[in-house]
Amino acid sequence: MRVLFAAPARQWDEWAPALTAACPEMELCRDGAPDSFDALIYAPGYPEDGATLDFTPFTRARVVQSLWAGVERIVTNPTLTQPLCRMVDPGLAQGMVEYCLGWAMRAHLGMDNYPQDGVWRNGVVPPLASGRGVTVLGMGELGRAVSAALVALGFRVTGWSQSGRPVDGVEVLPGRALPDALRRAEILVSLLPDTPETRNLLDAPRLSLLPKGAVIINAGRGTLIDEDALLHALDSGHLGHAILDVFRQEPLPADHPFWVNPRVTVTPHIAADTRPETAAPVAAENLRRAMRGEPLLHRVDLTRGY
The missing domain is CATH 3.40.50.720 (NAD(P)-binding Rossmann-like Domain)
Structure with a gap:
């Protein structure tokens, strides 16, 4: 051929x-x-x-x-x-699992709460994974792989997809139940593709549904999130942190506010190759x-x- x-x-x-x-x-x-x-x-x-x-x-x-x-x-x-x-x-899926798992564990354990400055901070102990709700948006091949890894660590995982098609070991909510999926998400992992239905899916009203202090990990597509709404939710203290690997414009311009926001971590589209x-x-x-x-x-x- x-x-x-x-x-x-x-x-x-x-x-x-x-x-x-x-x-x-x-x-x-x-x-x-x-x-x-x-x-x-x-x-x-x-x-x-x-x-x-x-x-x-x-x-x-x-x-x-x-x-x-x-x-x-x-x-x-x-x-x-x-x-x-x-x-x-398999390599693409493994890379995505490792990226999402690493950042989810960092957020779950509060690894950034312990600056090495000589101050003994033992007043807050993170819950076990079984006490932490994680929602995965997008239950295709990558979403299923990431969800399975999170479940294996004991997290309370909720999946969301437009179809709501069942996945073994994970409760998957359908399109109309997006508000419920967001309310459960102390950690929100997005692996959604870029389609007309997903663009600006996470706008200001939907971001407000996330629990106070929630962490967003977006390794899907940058068009999913309304950037201005995200920055407002972070600056107001409603959201705790955003780990972003994908953006509307790549490379991310050097003067973009994401670079200097202390509640944002930028990674250069390296979650999975x-x-x-x-x-x-x-x-x-x-x-x-x-x-x-x-x-x-x-x-x-x-x-x-x-």
Whole structure:
């Protein structure tokens, strides 16, 4: 099968060896006649001249396999009619679990409450995990993995998704029950995608539903949160802290108020990365499935955007 590597050129040296090792029957190409390709492996930033990729000439392509978990920068392309699959791989999920678990434990234990200044502060002891409510917004592959890890540590975990589809070991509330999910969230973890329904989901009225002192961990998409409302909720003391890995504009501008707010921790979109060694086998499996006419892994509903 002929496959176009439709990703920025700088990624070729990193990805080509892993992809060809995982799928040796594939001819991986950097260019060629569009109608000669059976599939595309895609990452945002292609083509590199800034133009929007026209999928229309790729008449033979049976699948477009994204190298990213987020697909908001491709689903709006009106020329895309081929099946699109987002990337969900073990390394990506493990990275997200480690990030969310690390920051959730830091918030839970109050690790920042003990400056090394010679003052003995033993008046406040954190509760056990079983006494702490954590809500996870978004119960896809990543949300389920993070929820399972939190449950394993003993946290009282509530999941929330628009569908409310059941997940073993976690109470999942449906879309209409978002207020209840927020009221339970002493720690709120957001892993939601960027869709019209999720943009500004956490506005001022909804942020006010969170318990006083709640901590937000956003590793989903920056468009979820109304930034001005978040800053107001933090500065007023209603919210305790926000750990933010994703933003409306990336890189986050140096003069953005998040950088200097003592109740905000900025991390530079590093919560979870797609690693070639774990992602290439997933891409290879989808390429084989496409060629055999079998159901694809992690296929995107283009009408819903995820």
